[in-house]
Amino acid sequence: MTSPSRLPFYIAVLLLISAGISLAVWRHIELGIPWLTGEQRPVWMIEARVDFDGAGEPVVASLNIPEQPPGFRILTEQAASPGYGFSIIDKSGSRRAEWTKRDVSGPQTLYFKAQFIPDPGAQPAQPSQQPKTQKLFWEEPQATAVREILSQAEARSSTPESMTRELIRLMQPDTRVQNTTLLVSEENYLPLLVNMLNHSGIPARTADGLKLEDARRRQQLIPFLQIYNGERWLTLNPKTAAQGVPEDILLWRQGSESLLDVVGGGNSEISFSMLRQTIPALQLAAMQSDGKGLGFLSFYELPIEEQSMFRMLLLLPLGALVVAFMRIVIGIRTSGTFMPVLIAVAFVQTTLVPGLIAFLSVVSIGLAMRGYLSSLNLLLVSRISALIILVIFITAGLSVFGYQMGFNTGMTVTFFPMVIIAWTIERMSILWEEEGGQEVLVQGSGSLFVAICAYLLMSAPLAGHLTFNFPELHFAILGLILLMGQYTGYKLTELKRFTPMKAYD
């Protein structure tokens, strides 16, 4: 008889393990689920406050709100404004928060809060169609001055970007020539720049940015220039011509003409305040998971009750791994193959020391009672059934007794699986009669040792975190267990057992 080649098996196991690990890595990158517990991520909470005076008329207040600001992602949005109808409206490339109320009089305050996560990769969506430029009619002598400056800048540049940079440079106070002095004043600098760029055929617009500083109130908006280079909108500092959005700037408004419109109210005013918060990276990932490509692979969408059940279930493979390792590679004898895992699961709920005390007392009282049962000469099934009932009596007794004595730990006995304990007692008892107390001690302590090892692994916060948030890692565990099923080497205990063979070497 020839054995089939093991190669396909090893390849399959390797695929299983690498699939598990790479899926986990992918999800870590894609969804930002952290490898470790307790990892914190900064989040900026920005509050826009709108004040205006109502004049006894119906009011529509419309505030431009960010849509995909470069370098940030929006986590949450909420509005606080009692008595107002509120909705977020997406139209013609800009998002606006709209408050409405029938009858408004006196000073009014509206709040809009949003949380932003820094994400260097986030970029605004591409415009679906080429933005148009609007030519303005200039009167003389500005028309000539504009032409002059534009032709100067054009001569020194080749692309929309370089054209814009040159133009900005020409319009700075230190380089100003007569032509520019005629045009530029402190108030009209940015609109003029936009108009001139549009005149030269480069689509341009303004944007407003917020400098992010922790616990800052009444933060001012900083104006930015945006030009369209034929592919996407580029953001430039209108004074220094530096390209790109600095890391600490959040573009609140881009692509929309007005920041705030209030119809039916006067003296409208907007102010921004901000706070740097940290939230657990895991929570962040969970909040973002819905709607994303890989989000469906996680348990976050399930009801909380099912989630906590899966939290427990997903720990079981770790226990099985420990049992497989202990039995196959170390060679520890246990009573009942997976009894240690079930005991370990109970320990996770009771914590170790109270669990151990409860388990040992139930089993030893049960063994004493089983001694009497064995002399009754009962059939196996009724003996086990009687034992199950006795085990329930024992646990109830221990719970009540523990409670009366003021130990809440007495109650934890109920976490142990009754039927498993009954079978354990039965097996131990038979073992005692057939092989003597020593074998009971060996197998009993072996089982407890494996149970404690499994408990220590399963109760580690990291283990719970990884198994629940990266369920695909179980593929790797499965692969390891399959590999162990092929282990044909010596067990650790066999190295001890076969020691007398030294004499024949």
Next chain:
Amino acid sequence: MDWISPRTLKRLGMLNMNQRNVNYIARYNERSSYPLVDNKLKTKLVVAEYGVKTPKLLQVVKQQHEISHFREMAEGLAGFAIKPAKGSGGKGITVITGRDGDFFVKASGARVGAPVLERHLTNILAGLYSLAGTPDVAIVENLVESDPSLAKYSHQGVPDIRIVVFQGYPVMAMLRLATTASDGKANLHQGAVGVGLDIGSGKSLNAVQFNRPITLHPDTGLALENIDINDWEEMLEMASRCYEATGLGYMGVDLVVDANEGPLLLELNARPGLAIQMANGRGLLPRLHAVESLKRPHFTPRERANYAMETFASL
């Protein structure tokens, strides 16, 4: 702590538990054949067709109500053994060697009444001793009267001979002697003495108890060096024949030598233990590999037994 290095074990060709399970039991033993060896009743019936003798079957107790017939049947018998058909490792076997008035005398000398034996039968039927706790049947067999030449070495109990048969080739053998520590049972892990037997001649090699080498039987004080098994070739052939009967590629064959009937098959084991290697002071692997690399296997049990006697003694 004293340890042996894995490299030394490998050099000695020691078969280990994982390797036995993966490379031999799982590969050469058909699952469907297991019931044949895990059920002593089926074993008896199937090997009988291949001319392998077993102790005489006196009664089979299949149902609870049949226990009442046990007393009538046992009335006229001096010695018998009650066994669970699906028991393993000697569990649940009660040996009655004689009578003392209304009482039965166990191998240990203890006297028990018929109700105790009936309760034992009840336990067997309920599956207390069966491998998976499944309902079982009890068989009552004629008592084996051990050949005096071997019986003197054993403290109580019947000495039996375990032969590991691989692909029909008897590859290694040992004699198992009960001791006080093993409570009359011939199981090595319970403290029985294992005496390695030279596969070529049936002569003893060395002996172990609890995995430690010994030279004298701990209870009888007899030297274990010069044991010689009679009819060795016949026993090997008998063990070899069990391969045809069951189709199991890797198994343990337990034989006894009866004073009147000669060698009898006691039971078969689809998962023979590894301690036989320690009793022989040899590893199983060289012999197993030799059989695996045979280009032309031998077809008759006698040829295989002869091949084993010629080849394996030196491996």
